[in-house]
Amino acid sequence: MSGLKAPFRRRGNNVIPGFGLSMGVTLTMLSLIVLIPLASVLLVLRDYSFAEFWRVVADKQTLATYRISLSCAGIAACVNVVFGVLLAWVITRYKFPGRRILDGLIELPFALPTAVAGIALTTLYSDKGWIGSLFDKIGVKISYTTKGITIAMIFIGIPFVVRSIQPVLEKLDPQYEEAAAVLGAGRAETFFRVVLPELLPAALTGFALAFARSVGEYGSVVFIAGNIPYKTQITPLIIMNKLEQFNYPAATSIALVMIVFSFLVLFGINLLQSKINKIARGS
C-alpha cells in the first residue's frame, strides 16, 4: 500500500484498462435503474406536508401492518438461516444421487412467478388442503393467518440464504475440521467454533437479503394472507390499496417508510458483518 490516498486514484498498473468507461456505464445504469426511480418516490411527495405524511404512515391500521410484515419477515428469515445452512451443508458436503436436482430446486422460488407460488401454498395449507388439513386436526390454521404469511416468506427467502452460504462452504477446507478433531474438539465444538464462525458473515448476508425480500413481497403473500385489517394485512397490500384508490402520495409515503426500514436493516447487518470480519481477521 502506498501513501497515495486520493479516492479516485486510477490504477495505472491494472492489467485491464478502462476504469473511466466502466465506471461511467456503472453509474449510468445505477442511476437509471435504482437512483432515479427512488428519487422519483420523493418527487411524488413534494406537495405533501409533513403532517399529512405522518397521518398516513402513523395511522393505526398502517402501524399494525408494519408489525405484521416485520415480525413475519423476521421469523421467516430466522427459520431460513437455520434451514438454509442445513440445506447448503447437505448439498456441498455430501454426494448423493439427485444432489444436482436438489441444488436446482432451491432456485425454484426465484423462477416461479410469485403469484403461482402463493396460490399453490394457499391451496396446500388451507384447512381443506393436503398439508393444511393435517394441521387442522390439531387445531392449527395456516392459510389466512400470520403463520401462512410466514410460510410464504420462508418459501421466497430460502434461496437467498442457501446461495449466500454455499460458496463459502465450498471453499471451506475440510482440513480445518479434521485439524479440530485431531486437536481434540468434539463434533459440536468443531461445528460451533470452527465452521460456524466462517459461515456467519455469509449467513448474515443471507438473512438480510431474505428479510428485505420478505418485507417487500406482495405477489405470493397476498394470496395466503387473509388480508384482514389489524390481523393479517401486510404493508405492501396497504400500499396497493392506496394505489387502487388513486391515492399516490399516501402509497408513496408508506413506501418510503418501507425503504427506510429495509435500509436500516441492511445497514445494521453490514455494520455487524464488518465487526465480525474484523474479529475474524484478528485486528
Add this chain to the structure above:
Amino acid sequence: MKKSILSKTTAAALGAFLLIAALPGCSGGGAVNTSGNTASADASNPTPAGAAKEPAAAPKSVSITNVSYDPTRELYERYNKLFQEYWLKEKGQEVEITQSHGGSGKQARSVIEGNEADVVTLALEGDVDEIRKAGLIDEGWVKRLDKESAPYTSTIVFLVRKGNPKNIKDWDDIVKSGIEVITPDPKSSGGARWNFLAAWAFSNQQNGGDEEKNKEFMKALYSNVTVLDSGARGSTTTFVENGQGDVLLAWENEAFLSQKEHPGDFEIVTPSLSILAQPSVAVVDANVKKHGTEEVATAYLQYLYSDEAQRLEGQNDYRPSNPDILKEFGDTFDLNIKLVNIDDDFGGWEAATEKFFADGAIFDQIYKR
C-alpha cells in the same frame, strides 16, 4: 443407506413437483389474449373489390384494445367473435381485439399510466371517471351511450354450499355469529364495493335509516369475514377452490359461472334486496384519436346494445339492459329482487366513495379498534 437418501431426495423432488401440479386454474391479473388473426388473413385475402372502389379505402384490418375487469373474461371472448363477424360484414374490415383483464381499479390505473386502451369496460363508473380526470376521456362520457353507458348490469347474490347447510336466506342471516363470509376488500375491489353497499342498503331499510345501527350491522358482517381478498376472482377462488367460508358475496354472473364449473356443489341464494351493479363502458378518446380507431371503437361499444349482443350477455349471466331481452332470461334471473341503485340511493359514486371507502371513512371505522 444410499437407498434411503435416494428415496428421500426423490420424495423431496416429487413434493416440489406436486406443489406445481397442485396449482388450480390460476387467473392472475392482467392476462392478455388476442383474438382474431389478421396477419394470415391479409396474406391470403386480396383486397375485396368493394373496398377498393371507395375513394378513401379503409385499411383492411384494424386492431383495438379492450381493457376490462376480471369476471368479463368469458363474455368478451365470445362477444369479440360476434363483433368481428359483424364488422367484417358491415365494413369489410378485419378487427383484431386485444383483451386485458384484472382488478377494475388496477386496470383503470394502467390506462392512466399509458396502457393504450381504445375502449375500457370496467366494473365501476368511478374507475372510468378516474381516466376522464386524467384527461384521456372526454367530459360527459356517461351520456354518450344508452343506459348511462351500462349495456349490461348485474347484481350481488349469495353463493352457498350445496344444500345451504347454514340456512342462509337474506342479509340478516349472514351477520349471525358463526357464519363465515367471503368477500373481497372494498379498498381494492370494485365488486366488493357493490357488496358493501348492497348490505348497507338492506340494513338501512331494516333500521329505517339509522346510520349508527347500519354501522353496527356492517361491523357484525365484516367481523364474520374470514378472508378479504384483493379482488373478486380471488374471493371466488378462496370460496370455491380452497373451501373457505359458508357464503360468498358475489357478482351474479360469477356465481352462475362457479355453479356451471362445479355442477351440484353450490347454490345461489338471491337476497330480498340487492344493488343494481352497472359496469361502465367508454371509448378512451385520447387513444382512439392517436390510433385512428374512433369509428370501430365506438361501434364496438354500441354493438353491445344490439339484440344479438344483449342475448349473448344474458347467456353469460349478465342482465341485458334491454328490458325485452331481459324478460327472455326470466328463468335464469330472479327478476323480482328489489334493486337499489347507486345514483338514487347513494348519490352517485363520488359521494359513496367519499362516505364509505375513503381513508378514515365508514369502512375503516368498522375495523377501527
